[in-house]
Amino acid sequence: MTTTDTHCPYCALQCAMRLTVDDGGVTVEPRDFPTNLGGLCQKGWTSASLLTAPDRLTSPLVRDASGELVPTTWDAAYDVIVEAITRVQRESGKDAVAVFGGGGLTNEKAYALGKFARVGLGTAMIDYNGRFCMSSAAAAGTRAFGLDRGLPFPLADLGGADAVLLAGSNLAETMPPSVQHLAGVRSRGGLIVIDPRRTPTAQLTQDGGGIHLQALPGTDIVVLLGILHCVIAGAAVDETYIAERVNGWDAVKRSATQWWPEAVERATGVPAAQIRSAATLLAQASPLRGGAGAYVLTGRGAEQHAHGTDTVTAAINLALALGLPGTVGSGYGCVTGQGNGQGGREHGQKADQLPGYRKIVDPAARQHVAAVWGVDADDIPGPGVPAVELLSRLAEPGGPRVLMVHGANPVVSAPDASEVRRRMAALDLLVVCDFVPSETTHLADVVLPVTQWAEESGTMTSLEGRVLRRHKAVDAPEGVRSELTILHDLAQRLGSKATFDTDPSTVMDELARASAGGVADYGGVSHERLDSGEAIYWPCPDSESAGTPRLFLDRFAHDDGRAVMVDVRPAPVADDLRSEAPIYLVTGRLLQHYQSGAQTRRVRELVKAQPSAFVQIHPITAQRLGIDEGERVRVESARGVTVAPARLSDEVRRDTVFMPFHYSGGACVNDVTNPATDPISGMPEFKVCAVSLSRVDEAVAS
Numbered sequence: 259m260t261t262t263d264t265h266c267p268y269c270a271l272q273c274a275m276r277l278t279v280d281d282g283g284v285t286v287e288p289r290d291f292p293t294n295l296g297g298l299c300q301k302g303w304t305s306a307s308l309l310t311a312p313d314r315l316t317s318p319l320v321r322d323a324s325g326e327l328v329p330t331t332w333d334a335a336y337d338v339i340v341e342a343i344t345r346v347q348r349e350s351g352k353d354a355v356a357v358f359g360g361g362g363l364t365n366e367k368a369y370a371l372g373k374f375a376r377v378g379l380g381t382a383m384i385d386y387n388g389r390f391c392m393s394s395a396a397a398a399g400t401r402a403f404g405l406d407r408g409l410p411f412p413l414a415d416l417g418g419a420d421a422v423l424l425a426g427s428n429l430a431e432t433m434p435p436s437v438q439h440l441a442g443v444r445s446r447g448g449l450i451v452i453d454p455r456r457t458p459t460a461q462l463t464q465d466g467g468g469i470h471l472q473a474l475p476g477t478d479i480v481v482l483l484g485i486l487h488c489v490i491a492g493a494a495v496d497e498t499y500i501a502e503r504v505n506g507w508d509a510v511k512r513s514a515t516q517w518w519p520e521a522v523e524r525a526t527g528v529p530a531a532q533i534r535s536a537a538t539l540l541a542q543a544s545p546l547r548g549g550a551g552a553y554v555l556t557g558r559g560a561e562q563h564a565h566g567t568d569t570v571t572a573a574i575n576l577a578l579a580l581g582l583p584g585t586v587g588s589g590y591g592c593v594t595g596q597g598n599g600q601g602g603r604e605h606g607q608k609a610d611q612l613p614g615y616r617k618i619v620d621p622a623a624r625q626h627v628a629a630v631w632g633v634d635a636d637d638i639p640g641p642g643v644p645a646v647e648l649l650s651r652l653a654e655p656g657g658p659r660v661l662m663v664h665g666a667n668p669v670v671s672a673p674d675a676s677e678v679r680r681r682m683a684a685l686d687l688l689v690v691c692d693f694v695p696s697e698t699t700h701l702a703d704v705v706l707p708v709t710q711w712a713e714e715s716g717t718m719t720s721l722e723g724r725v726l727r728r729h730k731a732v733d734a735p736e737g738v739r740s741e742l743t744i745l746h747d748l749a750q751r752l753g754s755k756a757t758f759d760t761d762p763s764t765v766m767d768e769l770a771r772a773s774a775g776g777v778a779d780y781g782g783v784s785h786e787r788l789d790s791g792e793a794i795y796w797p798c799p800d801s802e803s804a805g806t807p808r809l810f811l812d813r814f815a816h817d818d819g820r821a822v823m824v825d826v827r828p829a830p831v832a833d834d835l836r837s838e839a840p841i842y843l844v845t846g847r848l849l850q851h852y853q854s855g856a857q858t859r860r861v862r863e864l865v866k867a868q869p870s871a872f873v874q875i876h877p878i879t880a881q882r883l884g885i886d887e888g889e890r891v892r893v894e895s896a897r898g899v900t901v902a903p904a905r906l907s908d909e910v911r912r913d914t915v916f917m918p919f920h921y922s923g924g925a926c927v928n929d930v931t932n933p934a935t936d937p938i939s940g941m942p943e944f945k946v947c948a949v950s951l952s953r954v955d956e957a958v959a960s
């Protein structure tokens with residue numbers, strides 16, 4: 259029997275767990291850890307099932323002349339890939355090959371993938387599914403603070419606050435163990451949740467826990483401006499803090515003054531009295547008023563919009579006005595979603611970035627990274643394009659003809675997914691690395707079977723910016739390889755000037771050198787230090803540094819050390835209501851499933867609990883449309899149609915329906931969602947679009 263301490267394969271809470279391996283298989287137990295406090299959700303408890311998935315991929319597959327994916331050798335699969343890449347790049351240029359990465363890859367893999375794209379393939383065309391996850395928060399955080407780390411403080415700090423505002427975050431369902439950190443604020447009545455649904459998180463405000471602001475989809479920014487208006491009216495602005503630490507206040511103040519609570523109520527449906535109460539809770543909790551502290555947190559509900567960066571900026575403006583960021587016991591943060599959503603966006607998978615969150619257009623950054631990679635700075639391509647644009651260019655004239663996908667299932671998770679499927683089918687070659695079949699591997703020309711969480715060593719960076727060790731507990735099945743090996747092998751065959759190591763610890767050492775001096779500085783991070791039990795939060799510039807659990811205590815990361823407020827204004831939903839599409843559709847997660855569901859839809863207990871998609875409809879709306887509980891409902895937008903049974907619930911607004919995004923086939927909600935993107939972050943507007951509803955046996959939409 260062996261035991262191995264590691265972390266959950268799924269979300270960014272990265273709950274600590276112990277894996278026991280004996281003749282009976284692998285058993286999961288939670289470990290006490292500051293973030294999960296000994297808890298796991300149902301996904302974590304059942305995660306060992308992934309290791310014995312009956313349809314585990316254990317051999318490379320290549321599509322044969324009859325169109326079937328058939329097993330082959332690694333050499334033969336590599337030959338197909340290298341021939342296609344070489345031919346396509348000779349005919350159409352380096353950018354004719356694209357790479358799509360994932361926010362679940364370890365730091366080492368994410369780093370190696372970014373390097374492989376730039377100097378193995380020589381392409382600028384790389385981006386990743388984290389663009390769908392929290393890029394608007396990243397853009398807003400960088401704009402305001404000069405640095406983007408989801409939570410710039412340990413999660414446990416929330417426990418001491420008198421008020422916590424959650425804008426579009428459903429923690430109780432997406433990462434249940436984290437709710438333990440809200441016990442204190444609930445007991446003091448200070449939890450404020452902005453959400454169009456009465457989610458499990460919103461329900462935590464009941465019985466004196468706080469306030470639920472059930473805003474119209476797409477209007478979170480108005481709610482935040484209204485709360486700021488009340489903070490100003492109540493003389494709760496920390497003028498000294500602003501004078502010492504913040505630029506841009508005058509314009510923001512002028513803009514907020516027009517958002518009287520009654521105007522906010524008209525725009526959002528949130529009663530004016532609730533707006534005032536939320537402002538009072540935050541003000542009384544703030545350091546200025548001698549409170550124990552207040553936090554403003556955003557999640558995907560606020561961020562996944564065509565103007566998500568501005569909505570997050572409104573949340574940051576509110577926090578800055580109250581003097582919260584960079585103050586111990588208070589702050590602003592973004593609740594990261596994907597397992598390595600933080601580290602995955604720091605080391606080169608993003609279209610415009612090099613390791614260490616360096617800008618790819620910065621000559622000094624290019625020089626530094628080129629020296630680590632052993633290439634000329636001129637060998638590193640310029641910026642590529644964000645994920646939605648990258649996918650929209652596939653197989654278009656002048657666009658990528660070959661795509662390599664790593665740790666992602668974009669034909670389910672991308673907006674307007676049916677269009678993405680059509681484009682992928684038209685590629686010269688689609689290569690997908692995964693450990694189980696997915697809807698994207700089904701379209702692939704070559705599938706490469708890879709290791710998964712408990713079969714590999716590496717690091718993940720959690721939602722609070724702490725670098726965690728992922729330890730190997732079991733051997734991978736025969737025939738499976740790590741992406742580090744695959745990238746090494748392909749780079750060698752493609753004649754890359756740069757070398758690609760296959761040992762995760764050595765790759766981390768290289769990542770540390772490449773990121774050193776950058777914004778996300780891992781210069782002092784090593785597997786050895788982490789294995790000794792050190793709790794390292796980046797930035798950690800050298801081996802003497804203990805890391806930085808709390809950012810911004812002395813200064814923000816802009817050159818002048820000050821935070822920047824930006825005057826932001828509400829904008830309409832990109833695909834707004836109209837007579838033929840009179841209801842808003844919002845999408846989100848369920849407790850039992852993760853992302854596109856490629857992993858969790860093959861875990862028996864999780865499927866039993868949530869077997870299929872559904873359309874959550876308010877009973878009054880359903881009655882008006884003649885839809886009964888369980889009846890199949892056709893949901894149609896300007897992009898497409900999806901069908902799922904009705905689940906009647908008064909937890910959703912009457913003008914809104916909700917669907918989970920974990921399902922595929924005819925119930926793939928992303929066949930309906932809108933690919934309109936935020937102009938700053940490139941984040942698509944997953945969270946809201948206009949739809950019509952009808953029973954499937956009806957010919958006419960409502």
Ligand code: SF4
Nearest residue numbers: 266268269273299302
């Ligand atoms: S899915 Fe998230 S909340 Fe659930 S056990 Fe894993 S890390 Fe924890």
